[in-house]
Amino acid sequence: MRTFLKVILVAGLSITTMATEAQNKSKPNIIYILADDLGYGDLSCYGQTKFDTPNIDKLAAKGIKFTQHYSGSAVCAPSRSTLMTGEHTGHTSIRGNLERGENLEGQVPMDGSVITIADVLKKAGYATGAFGKWGLGFIDSEGDPLNQGFDEFYGYNCQRKAHRYFPPYLWHNKEKVFLKGNDYTNKVTYAPDEIQKATLDFITKNKNKPFFAYVPFVLPHAEIISPDDAVYNKFKGKFNEDKPFKMPHDYLSDYGANIEEHKYASQLAPRAVYATMVTRLDIYVGEIMARLEQLGIADNTLVIFTSDNGPAVEGGADPKFFNGTAGLRGVKRDLYEGGIRAPFIAVWPDKIKAGTTSDLISAFWDMKPTFAEIVNVKEIGSTDGISILPTLLGKKNQKQHPYMYWEFPQAGGRKAVRLGNWKGVIYNIERKDNPEFELYNLATDPVETKNVAAQNPKIVAEMKAIMKEEHRHSTLFPMKE
Structure with a gap:
């Protein structure tokens, strides 16, 4: 009898485990990749001609490309706030870039009572991780990513710190992780490479359960800088830079003993380096997609790629030369189209039809209701967004703003x-x-x-x-x- 009961118990547990695994597999992994200061026209699939972005172009070929998608704001922090909260900048708590205080690390925290995208997905059983630049609240504040629904964070908590690509340290949750060789004088470890490693590790670690990876890359935000490697050599000397760009004196501070870390280093070949930075971003995207294939989870993963605002003109960035807005008026900080219209590409095998284009008018604050519908969570708190899932799936019942x-x-x-x-x-x-x-x-x-x-x-x-x-x-x- 005991043996019989044990068999029944084991069988019951097996059925329960199988049911749980089946349920988990039915929930797609979600990877949201956010470039920083990448213009609407900075991708070759959106018209860029001076360099190529083959991996991101491949996303467009395999999925859907939006032509009228908008960022949450014209600068970094409020754009991220609209994404996290699902509220536009008339409602969301962070509406501009605002520092915590002079000589203090981090920006003022967003409202801790709001239900974020990460909260919604966590409620649905997702592992949640953020890798890159945060900018929505200093460590241990209510805006700390660990207090906003994320299980793990690795990267820059502070936007000012992210002005330097060779910083002494990054944050892993509440701990500083010091980067080998970096001391604001020596430039050894390129921080985006370390953030990329953490992103890939998170994906690998959570391959057997649903996960949400929020990947707010720092690239190609100033400072305009790159390791002197094979990627840079591809563009070295390619563009006419006979008159080297020199930063205005009031925002110039090169690496060394007297560095002002929130400023930018000067750059003698900013066009070549900018093309290098976008190319490196494209390589990182390719590595993420390759890791999904290697793990056998690509078919059950929704991948989204976009940018937080229009292209910048700081640090040597030259959107006029690269036609970074695809001809649209305005740049970063502008509310004209060039400052807020963003590339938006989504891939979800067997769900999103390959090679499609949509002119749906949509924005960052649509992501929270969209993800909530995907994972069937009803209680999502305040939102100004609408679910764009019908458009992603090619259905006719799409609501309009x-x-x-x-x-x-x-x-x-x-x-x-x-x-x-x-x-x-x-x-x-x-x-x-x-x-x-x-x-x-x-x-x-x-x-x-x-x-x-x-x-x-x-x-x-x-x-x-x-x-x-x-x-x-x-x-x-x-x-x-």
Whole structure:
């Protein structure tokens, strides 16, 4: 009888284990790759001609490419906040880059009470890891990634520290991990390589259960710098750089005893190095995809690639030379299309049809409801997003945004609304009593050169009402209404 009961018990446990494994396998792994300051036109599959991005292009060939996807904001921290919270910049807690304090490491923390993407996926049984640049709260604060739903973090907690690619240390959870040979004088260990290793280790470690890997790469954000290796040699001397770029003196600080670490090193060949940095980013993406294939989990993994805002002009970056916005107006910090329209590519074998393109208007704050629908979690807290899962799966029942809204309380105060094909922009809100309202028809004027506000007063009035309605007061980021 005991033997019989034991057999029954073991059989029951086996069935339960099999059911759990089957359930886990039915949940796709999710990898969200976020480039830093990569422009809409910086990928060859989006029109880049001066260098190639074959691995990212392969993602587009195997999946879906969006042509009207938007970042959460025009700079780093608020873009990441909209992604994590699913709220646009009129609602999310971090709306600009704001330091914790002079000489203190890390930025002000985002609201600890919000339900993040990582919280949603953790609720569904996912292992969660973040690898790269955080910028949403210093260690042990409510904004610490370990307090925002992540099991593991490796990389730069502080955005200012991420201005240097050869830092003395990175963070692993709450511990500093010192990098061999780096002391702000000697440059030995390239931090992105170490972050990449941690990313691949996380994927390998969690191959038998569903995982969410948030991979906010630092590349190709300034400083513009690269190891002198085979990747750099591919571009060395390729571009006309007879007049070496020199950083403005007030933001120049080379490696050495007197380094000001938040500034950038000078660079004699910034074009070659920028192309190297994007190429290295592409190589990292290829390595992630290869690891999924090696582990036999590629078919059950959704991989998304995008960028946090438009291309920068700091540190020697030259979006004009590379046509980094694909001709769109504006760069990083702008709410014109070049500052916020982002590449967006998604691959999910046997779910997303290969080689497809979508003109769905979507944004970072759509990711939380999208992932929640994928994993069947209903309680996700506040969101301004919609699930774009129907578009990913090629279905017809896709909801549409009635409008999109952005605000940027820095750079004089800026707001923007997209309403169908109409785009409204106001600059200098904090500096002028009656700032000019600009209105563009993106269907006929995608580069935003013809202001037609005077001819369309009803559209202008509707957009102004949206701007007023969608702005919620923030003590950290006050802004005139």
